[in-house]
Amino acid sequence: MRKSLFLAFLIGNCSALFAQQFGGHPPSTRWRQVNTDSVRVIFPAGLERSGKEVAGIIHRIGQQPQGLLGNRLRKISIVLQPNTTISNGYVGLGPWRSEFYLTPPQNSFQLGSLQWEQSLALHEYRHVEQYANFRKGISKLAYILFGEQAQDLVNSAAVPNWFFEGDAVYQETILSPQGRGRVPAFFNDYRSLWAGKKQYSWMKLRNGSLRDFVPDHYRLGYMMVAYGREKYGEDIWQKITSDAVRFRGLFYPLQRAVKKHTGEGYSQFRQLALEKFSQPFNDSNRTTVDEWAAEQKHFSGNAEFPQWLDDHTLVYVKSSYKQIPAFVKKDIVTGEESRLRIKDVSIDATFSLRNGKIVYAAYEPDIRWSWHNYSVIKWLDVASNEQRTLTRRTQLFAPDISEDGNTIVAVKVEPGANPELQLISSADGSLLRSFPNPDTLFYTFPKFAGNNTVITAVRNNAGEMALGSVDLGSGNMKYLTPFSHNVIGFPAAHKDTIVFTASEGTLDRLFMITGSQLYRLQPEQASGFTGQYQAQVAYGQYTYSAFTAAGDLLQLGRISANNIIPVDAKVFTAPLSAQGVPEIAQNKYKPVTGMASDSAMPVSHYSKGFRLFNIHSWRPFVDDPDYTISVVGENVLNTLQSEVYFNYNNNEKNKEVGLNFTYAQLFPWIRLGSNFIMDRPFDYNNSLLYFNEWNTYAGLSIPLNFSKGRSLRSLNFGTDIAWKKQYVQGMYKDTFDTEGFAYIRPYVSFVNQVQTARMHILPRWGQNIQLSYNRAVSRLDANQFLATGYWYFPGLAPTHNLVFNTSFQKRDTLRNYIFSSSFPFSRGYNGVNYPEMWKLGVNYHIPLLYPDFGIGNIVYFMRVRANLFYDHTNGSFHNKGVRYSNELRSYGTEVYFDTKWWNQHNVTFGFRYSRLQDGALQGLGANQWEFIMPVNLLGAR
Incomplete structure (x- = not known):
């Protein structure tokens, strides 16, 4: 009855693996729309009935006094996606839009049996109402300063995800003759915990576990919302969330608001909410099946x-x-x-x-x-x-x-x-x-x-x-x-x-x-x-x-x-159970489903170029040594992504301004970009000089998905043609040849992997191969080739991974121009761009602990894991006709902490100890320690 392990993986990971469904429709798709004062429903031709029905339900939702979170409304675009076999939907900020995946699920026990478009409209439009009414106080300030993605981040810091989803499930229940709040299977998860005597901490219920079954935040949220409305009135959550998104009480704003408007401490409130639903299920209901579950660690x-x-x-x-x-x-x-x-x-x-x-x-x-x-x-x-x-x-x-x-x-x-x-x-x-x-x-x-x-x-x-x-x-x-x-x-x-x-x-x-x-x-x-x-x-x-x-x-x-x-x-034919919620049992609100046809709503053409440059956010990003602020945009149909940015590099102290565009309405994708870098340092005869650099490029990209059978498989290849010009500053500005030149950079990326289970650190079988080549095609001769491969194998236990890393890079030795290097150097050393390099790395990943432990509803530790590694890099060069080779070998361990911050943002960080066998080549000591932050904390979503 649980969502399949693959489906969880698919939704969570395939978007990253296969380009986030960017530009996912053929250019021949003809788009239509139903455009009202509150919603724009966009759909491929042939889905007029669905488009009208969704628009009609949303219109009727606005007429219901079901305890709105406020009176603010914001028009949204909803894109109906009929060609995906996954049943889902979402509302997003950055850009402001919603998408409904229209294929209904076969299993009605999980989500109910209402028409699928109706269920999606009832549930997802509640998120529209939430975001529209959560732009207040500090949340509004974040929006003004940094745009929609900033509001999303601040809203999620103030209002937990259990409220967003629990409140939406409550709406789909109270405004329909069914909804998940009347479906018994929706309550199985928590009832199974009570039957199995699983006493989990609040932070574990909020964050989940890699080794124990923990119900999701939809179910938790529904019980919390229902308890609050029953005991304190249908407007209680408007009061609580209004204070929370304003951050009245800078720390723990929702907890403070609960205390202010209910008189109950937050821990007492949540305890009473769970007790309300668990009381009917006591020891007298328990059977040997429940006893078996209780015995399982x-x-x-x-x-x-x-x-x-x-x-x-x-x-x-x-x-x-x-x-x-x-x-x-x-x-x-x-x-x-x-x-x-x-x-x-x-x-x-x-x-x-x-x-x-x-x-x-x-x-x-x-x-x-x-x-x-x-x-x-x-x-x-x-x-x-x-x-x-x-x-x-x-x-x-x-x-x-x-x-x-x-x-x-x-x-x-x-x-x-x-x-x-x-x-x-x-x-x-x-x-x-x-x-x-x-x-x-x-x-x-x-x-x-x-x-x-x-x-x-x-x-x-x-x-x-x-x-x-x-x-x-x-x-x-x-x-x-x-x-x-x-x-x-x-x-x-x-x-x-x-x-x-x-x-x-x-x-x-x-x-x-x-x-x-x-x-x-x-x-x-x-x-x-x-x-x-x-x-x-x-x-x-x-x-x-x-x-x-x-x-x-x-x-x-x-x-x-x-x-x-x-x-x-x-x-x-007996009436559905309200599952212990009096407001649901009273049927006090008129269902907005199953009403008169919405056929009178006009349908018109939707232009693919409508608001093509849809600027939605100003995004700061810190990934030391780079500090970036970007103005980003994306249209509703997800066919053009745009970015204008400024970056400061703390290592070289240089500044960079640039812009990038990717257009995916056609196939292949078209990429355009340009940047200007100021004050790049370089060493010349023991003197530190500075130069500026202008780069511009145009390219084509072809992402392909060959997943089939038991493997997830993608191939992405393309090429850019770029132009580069450098401007040397100071007294040596006439010494160097700085006339611009053009170069090409073709690339190939191939990923093949098997499915992963929840506790797998990495795929137990897979390959990740990246090939890139830079070559000057005008004025001068310069080239560089890089091949990198990661090869995944099973370890000694199901949750272990053995990973080999092989890399090879070769560039010309003329030194007319040296392209920047992405070679994965031996850990612990400073990267050196040798004319020829190869590397063999061996990694063994093992889990150490599953703490399921949190601190102050701020950080929650799900897993501590280690990676034992050995790296061997060989770099060769010529000096006065003699070939020299440097061996740079290291071994050591990395310890990673897989965590959740603020109960919903996945963040992994760690520490690395490297023992250098050849550290004297770079004047380094044998023992090197590093802090690893592969996922940016501020950007983690």
């Missing part, structure tokens, strides 16, 4: 989607904080477990198994366009471990294979079109048949029940769900349960028996249909605090995955009269 791992291979063998997806997801096979008699295959990169752990054949949907990005990615069908033979890719460049989800093994059913989700159930051939992936969808249903987790029927959970336009049966001969749908806002999912069928999970009251429970009789399947060892999911029945047995604080635990049992209880279908 740390997170054990997930066993998801268990399915029967035969009467004594299960296959499921296993993952942990140390292991990436893999298919495993387990003999339930002997307990013996064996791994079949690492699962290809996927959005979730879903798969289906019949007759020894596995099918599942895997993630594949488009090679060129980063806003386009696909969900393709994989076929795996359990006996031979042979895997095939059946479809390419498709958006097919939740596949299931028929009992005869010849046919696969999957859900097709295509931008602007109704979802479809499709039958495809398991032999070659060809389309056999599509079924009409006159009721515009959204299908989730379809399953064959025999070769002529498909069982599927469906949701309608009102966000209500039911379990349906599709006759494959006629295409007709029969509903097995009534429609309601109770979530239904994970159906499975065996002969005449259907099992599925559905919400009932405060929990998600297992249900079973045999013939026409509905039963509640009540496992003896089910958790009393959380739900049961992903059940399968066969051979008179059942299996399912139980949600616990130590992982999704595999459960087994036999079906008997003792554990199946006849129930009436009315159980699904």
